[in-house]
Amino acid sequence: MxxxxxxxxxxxxxxxxxxxxxxxxxxxxxxxxxxxxxxxxxxxxxxxxxxxxxxxxxxxxxxxxxxxxxxxxxxxxxxMALVFQEYGRSLYPWLTVRGNVELPLRHQKMDAAQRSRLVDDALEAVGLEHAGRSYPWQLSGGMQQRVAIARAVAYHPExxxxxxxxxxxxxxxxxxxxxxxxxxxxxxxxxxxxxxxxxxxxxxxxxxxxxxxxxxxxxxxxxxxxxxxxxxxxxxxxxxxxxxxxxxxxxxxxxxxxxxxxxxxx
Amino acid sequence: MRLTSIGRQLLMTIALPVILLALWWVVSADNTSPFWPSLQKILQAFPDTWTSDRVMEDIVPSLARLALGYALALLVGVGLGTVIGLSRPVRAFLEPALEFLRAIPPPVIIPVIALFVGYSGWTSKIIAIALGCLWPILLNTVEGVRGLDEVLVDTARSYRFRRPTYLYQVVLRGSSPQVATGARQALSIGVIMMVISELFAADNGLGAAIVQAQRAFAIPEMWTGIILLGVIGFLLSLIFRLAEWRALAWYRGLRRSERGT
Missing domain, CATH: 3.40.50.300 (P-loop containing nucleotide triphosphate hydrolases)
Structure with a gap:
């Protein structure tokens, strides 16, 4: 197969x-x-x-x-990317929404502009393009889970x-x-x-x-x-x-x- | 409305210090005892006692030693605390010994240090300050690292963060509220150790200046040193709070949002 x-x-x-x-x-x-x-x-x-x-x-x-x-x-x-049930505990509260989505991309071979594009694209995919500078704890539960999903989307997992x-x-x-x-x-x-x-x-x-x-x-x-x-x-x-x-x-x-x-x- | 509430708060904050100073001034005004000079006399002695030469000779070395010892304690405490906090076997092995060592009052280590490097000079004083500051930083860091949320750790593992990223972005930042608690306790211990380490050798520094003034029966001058120490301690804790306020803004927000739900 x-x-x-x-x-x-x-x-x-x-x-x-x-x-x-x-x-x-x-x-x-x-x-x-x-x-x-x-x-x-x-x-x-x-x-x-x-x-x-x-x-x-x-x-x-x-x-x-x-x-x-x-x-x-x-x-x-x-x-592989994981999204947990406990969204509040899987996002890093000291990072902004953008920082959270970007963190797993830091070690991938790409320049800053490309990384930034991936983050933008992922945030847009989950409908959070305007929340990048917020902190996760400023968002509702559903929006926090969207951030966790955006982080997974930006990672482009198999x-x-x-x-x-x-x-x-x-x-x-x-x-x-x-x-x-x-x-x-x-x-x-x-x-x-x-x-x-x-x-x-x-x-x-x-x-x-x-x-x-x-x-x-x-x-x-x-x-x-x-x-x-x-x-x-x-x-x-x-x-x-x-x-x-x-x-x-x-x-x-x-x-x-x-x-x-x-x-x-x- | 807002302005008056800020004004009221300011009034509340400075009311007690002002009352205490006024009380000191009035009660000590007609005092004839040489040991309790009037506040007026003490304040008059200030400019002559703390000339710019004395600032350079006593205050600057004291603060420099405090800064060095404190920085050393932060470096070792956070580093060692992270290693201990991350490993269950290391923790089980070391924790009883650490609890015992912490229970020893820091000032008694000064004579021990003096056996090896003597009382005078910078080395013994910096070591004394660093050892005094180490325990609260170390033990709070261990607690902070141990208390990291396992979901945060699993997230880091599943995204395969590299070791330095993991240590800084997850472990250090995640435990920073506890590290700050330890560092705040350590700062006041540091000031105490700074003074005590100077009392023994009494060659230079703020503590030494106070002892020398007392031995020379320059009582108002002695009191100026004590007041100065109080002011320095107060300013240091103010600077610390400002730094903490900035660095841990996320933590305050998180706590507020948790209470709100």
Whole structure:
């Protein structure tokens, strides 16, 4: 498969705790293609964040392999950007919005003018072209998360990983940010791996939804979302097909919670 | 409206010092005891005591030694504090010893330093000031670095910041509010150590000038030295606050926005 971007193979993570080993991730395998927008949903406490930290090279898996663009991930890979749920804690409060977006670009081979263009472009992409000189703490939560997204956009990563990025913002802001993610994916062809606990959000955003089981986690279902690429908060969510898909995902999550789904034997 | 409120605040700020000075002036006015000269006499002694020669001989060396010792403590304290704060094993290994060393009152190290480099001269005094200032800076830096938000650290790791960028832009700037707290405590300890280190050898410096005046029964002159020390200490802390106000503007804003939500 030449266009495989991310390959997670038989990933397993066991935490050593005082009361003995805890198996957070049992056995997760999936592939993601170049230019795809994949959503990962699962019941709470199913190890979504652990999975992301392993993919991002921030956490060492107990077993299994992760490959990004055909290179094994052993530490934070070069061309990956992360957007965290805790926007307030992931932006540097002593830097301006512009300073935050620019900081990861400092070590890339480019001159100041080019770097400045990238920052301008990223700020414009998220609709914050006028907020460059503000400090993150002067902005609302939704705008802060836009800054974090702009920082990732300016970085031009091969894959953008988002860990429940909109869980802490209000519903209207959330809808706007979802459309922003769709726009980045459609207009800029960004490959995005989006983790959420919100079923509607996963169906609305994704081209594929991967449903995780409860811990120790494995991939319970992998659903292709056959909605048109141009999506709209009102019309898309009113489509019968949208309802079918969300019902399907919802049932899978319920099965996962009840522990009914049977783990396939490797 | 705004102007009157600023005026009222200014009045509040200077009211007590003015009252205290006036009280001192009145109470000491008819005093005949040679140990408690009147404030009028003390102020009259000022111009003759602190001539420009004396400023160069006593005040400038004192302040220069304070600056050198303080700078040394900042450099070592922040550097060492960062190393200790970043590493859990190093911290576990060193922390009990550091807590013990901090508990030793700084002035008692002066005789120890004198064993090696003597009382007189600059070296012993600078070392004494630096050692006194070191602990609050070091321990606060350790706290600040240890308390760095793990999401900020993960962000830095995922964007693969180079080591110097990480150390300056994330670790140092992130711990700067705590470093400033330590540096503020260290400044007042530094002034104390500056004076005490000069009392022992009494060759030059502000502390030495006060002791010499006292031994020569030049009591009003002794009092001018004490007042001068108070003024210098006050000015130094004012300069420090101004610098902190500028450098940590982001921190004030952040705290305000956190309280607002």
């Amino acid at each position: 030449p266009d495989t971007l991310l390959e997670v193979h038989q990933l397993k993570k066991v935490y050593e705790t005082a009361s003995g080993p805890v198996e957070a991730i049992g056995d997760i395998s999936f592939d993601m293609r170049q230019g795809e927008l994949v959503c990962i949903v699962g019941p709470s406490g199913c190890g979504k964040t652990t999975l992301l930290k392993c993919i991002a090279g921030l956490l060492k898996p107990t077993a299994g392999t992760i490959r990004l663009a055909d290179r094994p991930v052993t530490g934070p890979p070069e061309s 894959v953008l990983i988002m860990d429940e990025p909109f869980a802490a913002v209000d519903a209207q802001t959330r809808a706007d940010l979802e459309d922003l993610v769709r726009a980045l994916h459609i207009e800029r062809g960004m490959s995005i791996l989006f983790v959420t606990h919100d079923i509607d959000e996963s169906v609305y955003l994704g081209e594929r939804v991967i449903v995780l089981s409860t811990s120790p986690t494995w991939v319970q279902d992998d659903i292709a979302i056959d909605l048109a690429p141009e999506r709209d908060q009102i019309t898309t969510r009113a489509l019968p097909r949208f309802t079918e898909l969300r019902t399907h995902v919802y049932e899978q999550i319920q099965r996962a919670k009840r522990g009914e789904a049977v783990r396939p034997q490797a």
